[in-house]
Amino acid sequence: MTTTDTQRLSDVVLDETIGRATPDVEHERAVAIFDLIEENSFEPAGHNDGPYKLKLSLVDSKLVFSISDHNDVPIAAHILSLTPFRRIVKDYFMICESYYEAIRSSSPSQIEAIDMGRRGIHNEGSQTLMDRLDGKVSMDFDTARRLFTLVCVLHWRG
Template structure:
């Protein structure tokens, strides 16, 4: 029997799905990072669509015309919200995060621990800034906590990096 209460557990994500990449194939490292990020979000999150009585919820993330589409349903599939989020304000952060992640991966075997830690601190700083921006941009639709926003940014980064070249200039 399920107990109905006003605890935060009613306001959480119970499932996340992502669009399949269409421009490039997902490599094993990206698949692993995606699985870990999804598992981390589902393990502990706060996700409360405004003016909705409670979930748990399922979230589908998809990139459409350079916008992130967030589709939220209840566990039974009832629609809760669909929001198109422009990624323009995230462009600098996505590029910076990509570069720092690549630097960390490339330097893991050859950089001294102090330098590697500095690169990781840079990654965390960008991650924190991006998660704060995500919370700000979603605040009229859904309330999320800092850790949920951080993990969702990781998923957004994976979707965008799988479908675009973050290093190319904007067209």
């Protein structure tokens, strides 16, 4: 998919009412948002007048993607059930805790093994996110990976 200035996100915001997370999680959030803004491919179905702004939030245990145009005019709000993500996010949390602990005390080969598992679970969550938004938002896999990181941050905070 070729990304133009109109097929991209220019701003991503997480609902701040949920609260803050641990420093490791907040670092993940900051890196994901920075990388997402730097490079992404994102286009809501039926719209080609981006760049777009995205607000991610949790409302009544549902994931909400609120999309607006560059002038803050609302375009779409997609509300997704968290049920398809629960196991993946739970597994991802557990392996991330192991990863952060390994960074502090394990050998490079142990860290690499845990990181491979972490990436695999992250890829599964990213694909699930793409599948759930299929027909609603077009994005590439790297964009889905960064957005899945932010979905996890919302869970950690919530």
